[in-house]
Amino acid sequence: MLRNSLLQLSKSERVRDVIEKAPVSRSVVRRFVAGATTDEGVAAAAELDATGRCTTIDYLGEDTLDAEQAKHTKDAYVTILGALRERGLTEGGRAEVSLKLSALGQALPGDGDKIALEYAREICTLAQESGTTVTLDMEDHTTTDRTLEALRELRQDFPFVGAVLQAYLHRTEADCRDLATAGSRVRLCKGAYKEPESVAFQSGAEVDKSYVRCLKILMQGEGYPMIASHDPRLVEIAGALAAQSGRAPGSFEYQMLYGIRPEEQKRIADRGDTMRVYVPYGEQWYGYLMRRMAEKPANVAFFLRGLATK
Numbered sequence: 001m002l003r004n005s006l007l008q009l010s011k012s013e014r015v016r017d018v019i020e021k022a023p024v025s026r027s028v029v030r031r032f033v034a035g036a037t038t039d040e041g042v043a044a045a046a047e048l049d050a051t052g053r054c055t056t057i058d059y060l061g062e063d064t065l066d067a068e069q070a071k072h073t074k075d076a077y078v079t080i081l082g083a084l085r086e087r088g089l090t091e092g093g094r095a096e097v098s099l100k101l102s103a104l105g106q107a108l109p110g111d112g113d114k115i116a117l118e119y120a121r122e123i124c125t126l127a128q129e130s131g132t133t134v135t136l137d138m139e140d141h142t143t144t145d146r147t148l149e150a151l152r153e154l155r156q157d158f159p160f161v162g163a164v165l166q167a168y169l170h171r172t173e174a175d176c177r178d179l180a181t182a183g184s185r186v187r188l189c190k191g192a193y194k195e196p197e198s199v200a201f202q203s204g205a206e207v208d209k210s211y212v213r214c215l216k217i218l219m220q221g222e223g224y225p226m227i228a229s230h231d232p233r234l235v236e237i238a239g240a241l242a243a244q245s246g247r248a249p250g251s252f253e254y255q256m257l258y259g260i261r262p263e264e265q266k267r268i269a270d271r272g273d274t275m276r277v278y279v280p281y282g283e284q285w286y287g288y289l290m291r292r293m294a295e296k297p298a299n300v301a302f303f304l305r306g307l308a309t310k
């Protein structure tokens with residue numbers, strides 16, 4: 001119930017405008033968001049890198065219907081990739097970037113798909129020159145086909161581009177089968193949007209079972225599975241499946257979000273497995289933060305306390 005309300009609110013532009021301008025205590029947002037500026041995003045990546053954790057950087061923003069904003073997002077990725085490269089962080093793919101096609105203009109009327117693809121190409125070219133990779137985030141189910149189509153097109157020129165698949169969607173097992181091929185990078189997560197019964201499992205237990213089925217396909221396949229979950233049971237199952245499939249460390253990786261289970265992140269990195277942290281930065285943190293609150297109601301109290309104490 002609370003999850004659904006928060007996910008509904010995450011789409012409201014009116015509430016977003018009020019909350020983003022509200023005197024929210026910096027520490028509240030900073031628990032989940034690395035900062036507002038390029039320098040802060042790079043500093044967070046450097047700090048994580050120093051503790052043996054890889055990163056994937058996300059310039060916050062989604063669903064833009066403003067062509068200027070889409071270009072601004074593309075420019076922000078170009079700037080941060082340049083800055084990460086200058087610090088030597090992109091070497092060996094230690095710091096990569098995650099893109100939301102809707103933030104690059106996918107929903108613009110007329111040529112939206114084409115514009116987003118062109119901007120993604122520009123970012124991929126720079127990533128290639130910097131020796132790193134790019135992963136396409138997955139948004140709500142109405143965009144899944146278009147995002148997978150963009151993935152196919154981008155991979156023709158940039159085979160290192162990966163994508164996110166969401167275990168809560170009924171279709172995802174089949175998508176995993178399609179993508180469990182050599183060179184393919186798939187980040188498997190549970191899924192963060194409010195989706196109807198017609199397309200998605202609704203109960204936690206069903207989503208977890210689907211996650212394990214999908215993970216089996218990816219681990220037994222020829223691609224590079226990326227286990228994006230903080231769920232201790234799924235993290236353990238992933239390790240067991242990797243061992244069963246004869247996968248050595250480095251042939252798959254674990255991923256978690258900035259600020260969530262940091263001790264576990266370090267533990268996994270310290271034992272020699274690859275751990276990548278998703279690092280969001282930028283001014284437009286509202287939608288991202290609302291989804292994190294929907295995942296864990298205790299975060300709502302934390303957020304409200306921050307509002308009240310400022």
Ligand code: FDA
Binds near residue numbers: 232295299
């Ligand atoms: P679950 O929500 O069951 O949480 C398991 C445990 O983790 C909790 O009991 C708690 O201890 C901890 N935890 C989880 N979320 C927390 C939070 N917000 N605050 C504090 N503790 C928390 N989704 C999507 O739809 N499209 C995408 O592109 C991506 N991309 C993505 C990248 C990466 C690297 C990650 C880790 C996740 C995503 N997601 C995503 C989000 C994903 O779909 C999912 O909503 C969250 O990861 C939460 O699900 P868990 O698997 O962690 O399990």
